[in-house]
Amino acid sequence: MIKMAEDVKDEQKMQSAEPSAAENDSAGPQDMSAKIQGTVGRPFVDDAKIKMRGVNVFYGEKQAVFAVDLDIKENEVISMIGPSGCGKSTFLRCINRMNDTIDICRVEGSIQLDGMDIYESKLDVVPLRARVGMVFQKPNPFPKSIYDNVAYGPKIHGLVSRKSDLDEVVESSLRRAGLWDEVKDRLDSPGTGLSGGQQQRLCIARTIAVSPEVILMDEPCSALDPIATAKIEELIAELSENFTIAIVTHSMQQAARVSHRTAYFHLGNLVEVNETDKVFTNPDHDLTEAYITGRFG
Amino acid sequence: MVALAFFAGRSRSLAIATNVGGIPYLNSLPFYYGALTAVWCAIPSLVVLLIWNFADNYFISNMIVAELPESALELVEGKKDLLVNQVYNVAEGIMPREMAPDYIVAASERLEVILWWNRMLLAVVCLSIGILGSLFVWMKITPKFKARLHVEGVFLGVLFVSACIAILTTVGIVFSVLFESIKFFTKVPITEFLFGLEWSPQMAIREGQQGSSGSFGAVPLFVGTLLIAAIAMIVAVPTGLMSAIYLSEYADRRIRDWVKPALEVLAGVPTVVYGFFAALTVAPFIRDMGIGLGLDGFMTISSESALAAGLVMGVMIIPFVSSLSDDVINAVPQSLRDGALGLGSTRSEVIKQVVLPAALPGIMGGILLAGPRAIGETMIVVMAAGLAANLTMNPLDSVTTVTVQIVTLLVGDQEFNSPKTLAAFALGLVLFIVTLGLNYLALHIVKKYREQYD
Numbered sequence: 017m018i019k020m021a022e023d024v025k026d027e028q029k030m031q032s033a034e035p036s037a038a039e040n041d042s043a044g045p046q047d048m049s050a051k052i053q054g055t056v057g058r059p060f061v062d063d064a065k066i067k068m069r070g071v072n073v074f075y076g077e078k079q080a081v082f083a084v085d086l087d088i089k090e091n092e093v094i095s096m097i098g099p100s101g102c103g104k105s106t107f108l109r110c111i112n113r114m115n116d117t118i119d120i121c122r123v124e125g126s127i128q129l130d131g132m133d134i135y136e137s138k139l140d141v142v143p144l145r146a147r148v149g150m151v152f153q154k155p156n157p158f159p160k161s162i163y164d165n166v167a168y169g170p171k172i173h174g175l176v177s178r179k180s181d182l183d184e185v186v187e188s189s190l191r192r193a194g195l196w197d198e199v200k201d202r203l204d205s206p207g208t209g210l211s212g213g214q215q216q217r218l219c220i221a222r223t224i225a226v227s228p229e230v231i232l233m234d235e236p237c238s239a240l241d242p243i244a245t246a247k248i249e250e251l252i253a254e255l256s257e258n259f260t261i262a263i264v265t266h267s268m269q270q271a272a273r274v275s276h277r278t279a280y281f282h283l284g285n286l287v288e289v290n291e292t293d294k295v296f297t298n299p300d301h302d303l304t305e306a307y308i309t310g311r312f313g
Numbered sequence: 314m315v316a317l318a319f320f321a322g323r324s325r326s327l328a329i330a331t332n333v334g335g336i337p338y339l340n341s342l343p344f345y346y347g348a349l350t351a352v353w354c355a356i357p358s359l360v361v362l363l364i365w366n367f368a369d370n371y372f373i374s375n376m377i378v379a380e381l382p383e384s385a386l387e388l389v390e391g392k393k394d395l396l397v398n399q400v401y402n403v404a405e406g407i408m409p410r411e412m413a414p415d416y417i418v419a420a421s422e423r424l425e426v427i428l429w430w431n432r433m434l435l436a437v438v439c440l441s442i443g444i445l446g447s448l449f450v451w452m453k454i455t456p457k458f459k460a461r462l463h464v465e466g467v468f469l470g471v472l473f474v475s476a477c478i479a480i481l482t483t484v485g486i487v488f489s490v491l492f493e494s495i496k497f498f499t500k501v502p503i504t505e506f507l508f509g510l511e512w513s514p515q516m517a518i519r520e521g522q523q524g525s526s527g528s529f530g531a532v533p534l535f536v537g538t539l540l541i542a543a544i545a546m547i548v549a550v551p552t553g554l555m556s557a558i559y560l561s562e563y564a565d566r567r568i569r570d571w572v573k574p575a576l577e578v579l580a581g582v583p584t585v586v587y588g589f590f591a592a593l594t595v596a597p598f599i600r601d602m603g604i605g606l607g608l609d610g611f612m613t614i615s616s617e618s619a620l621a622a623g624l625v626m627g628v629m630i631i632p633f634v635s636s637l638s639d640d641v642i643n644a645v646p647q648s649l650r651d652g653a654l655g656l657g658s659t660r661s662e663v664i665k666q667v668v669l670p671a672a673l674p675g676i677m678g679g680i681l682l683a684g685p686r687a688i689g690e691t692m693i694v695v696m697a698a699g700l701a702a703n704l705t706m707n708p709l710d711s712v713t714t715v716t717v718q719i720v721t722l723l724v725g726d727q728e729f730n731s732p733k734t735l736a737a738f739a740l741g742l743v744l745f746i747v748t749l750g751l752n753y754l755a756l757h758i759v760k761k762y763r764e765q766y767d
Contacts, residue, residue, distance in 0.1 A: 117647075117654060119566065142657050150655035156648040159671045168666065169656040219652065226656055 055085060056300040057290035058277070065090040065260050066111060066230065071125035073106050073115065080106045083125070084286045086279065088230075093252060093261045095271035095292070098281035099307065104264045105153075107281070108232050111262065112148035113141050129230070146173055149228035153235040155215035157207030157222075162199050165207040165218055166190060169226035185225055193221035194251055213244020220251065224259070231255065233263040237270065249274050268308055272296050280304045314440070315355045318447035322350025325454050341461035346450075349460045352467050353446035358439040365435055373427055377420050400424055487745070494742040497735035501529045506739060508532065512702035512713075514722060514733045529736055531743070533702040537712030541623045541694060542687040544708060548627025549687075550680055553634025560635070561642040562664055573639075580632035584692040587629050591697035596621035603709050615711040617699035623708070626693050633683045641675030641759075642668060674758050681755030685748035691716040715740045 064087035073081035081103040088094050096104040106115065113134060115121040127134050134144055146169075157165050166186045169175075176182045186203075190196040195217045199210070207218050216236060223231055233252075237245040252261060252274045265271050271278050271292065278295040280288045280303070288301040299305045326346035330336045336343065374397045381396065396417070402408035403421035410418055454460070498506070509530020556576070560569055599621050603614040645668050653663040669676075699711030700721060722737040 112655065114651065114655060117651065142659055144657070145655060146657035149657075150651075152648055152651055152655070154648050156646070156652040158649060158652065158667050168653070172656070172658050172662050172666070222652075222656065 055286045055289060057288045057294075059086050059279075059286065059289040061087045061089045063090065064088065065130065066262075067126075067128040067131075068111075069126045071107065071110060071123065071127060073103065073110060073124075074122045075118070076120040080284050081110075082284045086286060086289060088260060088262060090260055091256060091258070092277060093256045093263065093275040094277045094279060095275035096262065096264045096279045096281060097266070097268060097271050097307070098287075100266075102281040103284040104279075104281040105234050107286075108234055108262060108264050109150075111230070111232055112145050112150055114145075114150060116141060146226050147228050148230040148232060149223035149226060151216070151219050151223055151231065151233045151236050154239050155212055155219055157210070157215050157218050159206065159208055161204045162190075162207045162210070162218060163203040166221050166225050169222060173226060175226070189221040189225035190218075192224055192251075192255070193217045194247060195221055211244070213240050213247060216240060216244065216248060217251065220248070220255075224255070228259065230260045230262065233261065235264050235266060238266060245270070268296070280307060282307070314443055315351045318354035318443070318451075319347040319351035321347075321447065322451055322454060323347030325451055326460075329454060329456060339456050340459050341464075345460040345464045346454050346458075348464045349467075350447045350450045350454075352464065353450045354443045356467070357446045358443040361442055362435070362439055365438075369431055369435075373424070373431065376427060377424055380420050380423055381416060404428075490738050490742050490745060493735055493738035497732060497739045500732045500735065505529060506531055506736075510704055512718070514718070514736050529732065531715075531740065533704040534713060534715045534718055534740065535743075536704055536706070537619065537698070537702070538688055538714040538716075540619050540706060540708065540712060541626065541698060541714060542684065544620060544623025545626035545630055545687040545690075546680070546684065548624055549630035549634050549683060552627075553631045553683075554638050554676065556631070557635040557638035557642055558664060558669075561639050562660065562668070576632045576635055579628070580636075582629075584629065584690065585696075587625050588692040588696035591621050591625035591693050592617070595625055596697050599624075599709065608709065612707045613705075613710045615699065615701075615709065617697060617711040618709050619698055619712045620708040622694045622698035625697065626687055626690055629690070629693065630683045630686055633686060634679055637679030637682065638672070638676050641672045641679065644675065645671045674761060678755045678759035681751050681758065684755075685751045688751075689716060689744060689748055691720060695720055715744050719744075 066088040068084060068086045071081060071084045071086075072079060084107060096108065098104050106121075109115045110123050110127060111129075111134075113123075115123060123135060125135075129144070129148065133139070158168060160168070163186055166189050167182055170182060170185050176185055187196060187200075190199065195214060198214060199218075207215065210218060216239075220231075220236075237248050240248065249270060252263065255261060256276075263271075263275065275292045277289060278292045279286055280295065280299075280301070282303050288295065288299060288304045290300060294300075295304060296308055299308065323343045323346055326339060326343040327336075330339050330343065339346075377397055377400055399408065399413060399417050400420045401424070403410060403413050403417055404424045410421075413421075506529050509528060510532050511528045511530045512533045513528050556572075560572060564572065596617055599618055600614055600616045603609065608614060649667055649671060650663055653667045658666070694714045695717050698714060698717065700713050700717065701711050702713050702718075703710055705712060719737045719740050722733060722740075
């Protein structure tokens with residue numbers, strides 16, 4: 017109880033100190049300082065792959081994400097960190113409209129992928145999700161064989177017509193996910209029979225088999241042991257050569273290891289976005305510093 | 314008295330608690346001491362009451378028989394029961410006193426006295442056992458007395474007995490059906506029953522009557538049952554499954570809130586009402602349509618048809634299939650759906666390629682559970698399918714089923730030992746074995762499926 021009260025006091029102090037911090041930040045756009053709580057650091061880039069402006073997300077009456085502005089550059093790895101319930105997963109799921117599956121969820125604001133508004137009412141989410149793939153917190157291989165798990169995406173999108181082409185896509189996807197050598201002799205056995213780390217890499221292989229442009233990862237390692245985690249992190253580094261990756265993580269070490277930029281969320285607000293090195297060594301915002309030094313979260 | 318025992322035990326434990334320094338120093342909460350006292354008050358006397366009720370008839374009869382004069386007792390053993398019955402009838406006023414012989418009247422007066430004493434004695438014994446039981450516990454209440462463990466033990470025992478009641482009843486049913494069936498198979502060979510193609514369960518009431526030799530080949534009944542059940546499943550499975558998919562995957566909450574209870578109402582309609590509907594509306598409609606299509610040139614068209622019964626039975630089973638399928642479809646983890654959607658699947662692709670394959674074992678289990686309902690269903694087929702044991706696969710003809718024949722064989726005045734009546738038990742046994750097998754298979758599949766995700 018006492019500790020929580022202290023946290024609250026800290027937050028209040030920091031929130032009152034925050035507008036001046038934003039004003040002093042020359043890299044941040046000037047209109048940010050007008051808001052009660054804006055974003056400090058570098059949320060914007062010149063050649064944005066994904067451009068998000070004023071994103072609000074509501075679950076029924078409750079607002080989960082408040083007016084977030086953020087750009088994601090091509091082939092960059094951006095990690096999103098923050099305490100539990102800070103809206104980072106919800107925000108991530110906006111990028112390929114996965115929140116559509118939740119009845120009471122409502123998204124406001126604009127999200128553009130290569131200049132195309134993905135929340136336009138006439139937009140078909142199917143091709144969007146083919147371009148923006150997603151890897152989930154818990155490995156969720158389909159109850160099918162390893163081969164069929166990877167072949168699923170190319171099949172439903174009609175990416176390949178011949179069986180030999182499909183074989184090739186499956187092999188190259190599994191290779192890129194670093195799983196080929198472990199499973200090449202048992203492609204027909206069920207995907208659910210693999211270990212947790214292998215399942216997660218299978219899910220990544222399944223995602224890249226569709227050749228998306230962006231991969232969203234929602235705490236991809238939270239259910240895995242350290243060795244499996246290390247493998248996935250290596251994989252993310254390799255994948256960033258070809259894909260734009262946004263990753264939500266609870267592990268600050270992981271964010272520091274894999275990402276180019278880091279975004280810190282707090283209570284539904286995007287508090288700070290900066291180069292990962294800067295966030296973890298010299299953050300602009302007091303809240304970020306409090307979080308990464310372990311004072312709360 | 315039980316309540317009294319409860320409060321006595323509780324207040325004593327409270328009193329003791331104040332002596333030793335409060336409730337925390339007792340082994341158990343005062344409630345448990347009270348409950349244990351109450352249990353000791355109630356259960357022994359209940360047990361005595363039960364045993365007494367079972368035993369007293371036997372003893373009283375013996376006492377009466379001992380009282381009866383020698384002349385009456387010289388009769389054979391079978392008549393002795395008859396005499397005792399007469400005594401009871403006179404005592405209860407069913408039989409007028411004037412009509413009975415003197416020694417019966419005397420015995421009946423004696424019986425009344427015995428019964429009165431019996432009741433009084435029972436009451437006294439039960440009350441005193443109750444009081445003794447509660448006193449026994451009441452004396453034993455000390456801070457160290459583990460009343461809680463004893464009460465938990467009693468609770469466990471009650472649960473165990475409840476579980477046994479259902480199982481023992483099932484076992485009892487199986488044996489009663491089994492013994493009657495064995496009697497039947499001594500009269501009619503089992504091979505004829507299982508493989509004979511003709512069913513006409515007529516037995517001569519007197520010697521030399523026309524058509525006295527009945528034939529008990531049950532194949533037409535099995536075929537009729539399977540035909541109707543198959544039609545029912547053809548109706549119920551696709552409809553139920555698709556409605557389950559709609560409800561669990563597509564329908565928004567308002568529609569779901571409205572449709573699901575409506576479907577459950579369908580499950581609550583008494584089968585007799587379905588029977589009316591089948592016999593009075595559907596069957597004539599099907600007959601007229603068959604004739605209208607000119608089918609009567611090729612096949613028999615009857616006003617009672619397997620199709621009518623099967624269709625209506627199918628409608629009856631829809632809620633069963635749909636609610637079971639709905640459950641298993643909902644049990645497919647949302648993460649699988651998310652995974653498929655995240656790859657850019659459409660909703661129908663998710664359902665066809667991910668949800669249904671994952672739910673398939675459970676859906677199969679649901680279908681297999683619905684099967685026995687179709688096979689065992691009685692009222693609809695009695696009213697709509699007819700009684701003629703035709704060996705046919707023509708759904709427009711009238712057929713009969715195992716259940717219908719059981720009903721017709723046992724309705725009315727029957728001699729209990731004739732093969733005709735006993736045949737009903739043999740049919741029942743077959744029905745029981747088939748449905749039990751299907752249920753077992755279904756539960757096995759459902760269980761296997763559950764293990765996959767939990």
